Amino acid sequence: xxxxxxxxxxxxxxxxxxxxxxxxxxxxxxxxxxxxxxxxxxxxxxxxxxxxxxxxxxxxxxxxxxxxxxxxxxxxxxxxxxxxxxxxxxxxxxxxxxxxxxxxxxxxxxxxxxxxxxxxxxxxxxxxxxxxxxxxxxxxxxxxxxxxxxxxxxxxxxxxxxxxxxxxxxxxxxxxxxxxxxxxxxxxxxxxxxxxxxxxxxxxxxxxxxxxxxxxxxxxxxxxxxxxxxxxxxxxxxxxxxxxxxxxxxxxxxxxxxxxxxxxxxxxxxxxxxxxxxxxxxxxxxxxxxxxxxxxxxxxxxxxxxxxxxxxxxxx
Numbered sequence: 001x002x003x004x005x006x007x008x009x010x011x012x013x014x015x016x017x018x019x020x021x022x023x024x025x026x027x028x029x030x031x032x033x034x035x036x037x038x039x040x041x042x043x044x045x046x047x048x049x050x051x052x053x054x055x056x057x058x059x060x061x062x063x064x065x066x067x068x069x070x071x072x073x074x075x076x077x078x079x080x081x082x083x084x085x086x087x088x089x090x091x092x093x094x095x096x097x098x099x100x101x102x103x104x105x106x107x108x109x110x111x112x113x114x115x116x117x118x119x120x121x122x123x124x125x126x127x128x129x130x131x132x133x134x135x136x137x138x139x140x141x142x143x144x145x146x147x148x149x150x151x152x153x154x155x156x157x158x159x160x161x162x163x164x165x166x167x168x169x170x171x172x173x174x175x176x177x178x179x180x181x182x183x184x185x186x187x188x189x190x191x192x193x194x195x196x197x198x199x200x201x202x203x204x205x206x207x208x209x210x211x212x213x214x215x216x217x218x219x220x221x222x223x224x225x226x227x228x229x230x231x232x233x234x235x236x237x238x239x240x241x242x243x244x245x246x247x248x249x250x251x252x253x254x255x256x257x258x259x260x261x262x263x264x265x266x267x268x269x270x271x272x273x274x275x276x277x278x279x280x281x282x283x284x285x286x287x288x289x290x291x292x293x294x295x296x297x298x299x300x301x302x303x304x305x306x307x308x309x310x311x312x313x314x315x316x
Contacts, residue, residue: 021263025270027099031126033277038095039088040129046122047085047094047238048115048135050102051245052078053255053269062262063103079265082111084118085241086128093284094240096273097126101266112144123151132156134238140219142198149202149221156220156234163217164196165206177217182208189226195219207231244276251290252276 052069055061056076069076080102087094098121100114109117115135122128133148137158148155164174174196182191190207204219207228218231225231248254254272257265279290286293 017259017264020259020267021261023267024263025267027270027273029270030099030273030277031097033274034095034097035126037277037281038086038097038128039091039093040086041088041090042129042131043089044128044130045087045089045132045134045234045237046119046128046130047087047241048082048118048133048139049085049238049241049245050080050082050111050138051248052076052080053249054078055255058258061258061260061265063101063106063265065105067102079269080111081269082114082118083241083244084115084122085244086122087237087240089237094244095280096244096277097122097128099273101269103262106262112139112141115139115144116147119148119151132234134234136238142195142202145195145204145219145221146199146202154220154222156218156222156231158235159195159217159219161215161217165193166196167191167193167206177206177208178215188228190228190231192223193219209235247280247290248272248276251279251294 052067052071054069054071054076055064055078058064058077063079064077065080066075066077067080068074069078082100082102083096084098085094086097098118100109100118102111102114104110119133123130130153133153133155135144135155135157137160140157140159140163145155145157159177161178162176165177165180166172166174167180180191180193187208190205192203193206194203203223204221205223205225207218207220209216209218209228209232216235218235220231220234252272252275254269257268259265259268276290279293283290283293
């Protein structure tokens with residue numbers, strides 16, 4: 001609002017403020033702008049993850065709550081945003097197709113509830129062809145795993161090392177994954193296990209993946225999966241959503257709105273996501289990335305200033 005009013009657009013700060021108070025933009029608007037660009041695949045993947053829009057230096061802004069941020073590895077004040085990304089694994093392209101703002105005080109929904117809702121809409125309303133759901137360990141609840149399987153989809157996700165599993169068919173107590181015996185064949189092909197407190201007939205394939213002195217435990221309901229490398233390749237697609245989060249924050253000003261009302265914050269976030277959608281499309285058409293595309297907007301101005309500076313530094 002401030003930048004628009006300051007740069008000769010003909011709009012006052014108050015006019016933009018009133019417009020954003022009056023409008024009621026929703027994530028459905030993002031899908032309306034994206035759906036014609038999505039190139040689907042029978043092997044399509046949905047990726048779910050959340051990010052925190054930093055409002056750490058703000059006061060009395062609706063939707064802001066203290067929550068954990070992976071960027072700072074601690075609690076900050078911010079607006080939680082749960083995102084749904086569609087990935088075409090054949091081309092590597094990806095599109096944001098839905099998102100939700102985490103506001104349990106306002107709507108009573110957990111992040112897991114938002115994921116269930118977005119997955120249901122991706123199948124029923126958006127009719128996206130899907131094979132796999134990818135998510136972070138935070139979303140690897142038994143309830144969500146069972147729900148994904150009931151949708152006849154495959155999930156691949158890491159689990160925490162303190163989860164309890166059983167590889168003995170009930171003959172031994174549940175153990176942590178690293179307390180199981182792992183031979184070379186197990187590391188290559190995985191183990192079929194039962195997760196603690198899961199339904200009796202619900203089993204998953206557990207893989208041990210070690211990289212850079214770090215061990216990650218990955219599960220999938222595809223019991224025919226016997227390749228640790230294939231599982232790693234699937235999990236690598238999850239970084240697409242981290243790229244989305246970085247590009248949103250660095251190129252759209254999604255964190256910059258300081259308006260206090262939740263309606264304006266929601267509308268600002270929708271507009272920022274639409275900016276990302278448009279920049280991504282333009283960058284794809286120009287065979288570049290959105291960072292270079294955004295920098296190019298200032299190129300002509302900088303060339304002119306270098307040739308004929310408005311404020312010469314040399315004395316007359």
